Amino acid sequence: MVKFGRTNHLSHPLCETLLRQKWISYGFPIYILDLSFYLLFLFLLSYFVLTFPSCNHHDPINWNSSTHLCSKNNFIFQNSATTFQIISIWFIVFYCFSNFIMEIIQLVHDGFEYFNDIENYIQWILYVTTSIFTLPFLFDQSWHYQWVAGSISIFTAYLALLFLLGRFFIYGIYVIMFLEIMKTLLHVLSLFSILIFGFALTFCVTKPFSQVTINRLRNKKE
Structure with missing residues (x-):
């Protein structure tokens, strides 16, 4: 109906019942699974940002300050992070990589209509900034620009959660x-x-x- 410009027919009670049944049978379980993985991603990202010291990075400007509390030694992520933080980083990187693939598939499928949805822009900002924030840690690198990207990623992560919850009837x-x-x-x-x-x-x-x-x-x- 949408393809042929008959969207007004979707408000018919029969169509609404059919769409609701299809959503409950097929869409809702997949949505709950996607939401669960995203909440896990959001929890791990928030945990890492809050627990890993943000001052633990290479910043020559701060090193010149006598009040700076960070170490000047060579940064090794394996030694600086806990086991759960390392697991969090690997899961975040894997989640971003898998969603990059999903976004590309969606772009190929939707074509130019893909660029009409603001949620897609937020998703790309989220995954790009999160990748910039997390990937260098795997190579024992920690720089100031990573934490700038991390601040953007944590904000867009909660903004994306807002859009994700919008699929519920009570929040839409x-x-x-x-x-x-x-x-x-x-x-x-x-x-x-x-x-x-x-x-x-x-x-x-x-x-x-x-x-x-x-x-x-x-x-x-x-």
């Missing part, structure tokens, strides 16, 4: 409301940013004159 309407509010907010900010920019330029123009006036008042007092 709220996710749609959130997206619509964000779109409206961006439109409003883009409009009022013109006035904010003009208001800021006004002060940039009047600032030299204000400084001259202040200097004159100081000279009179002297």
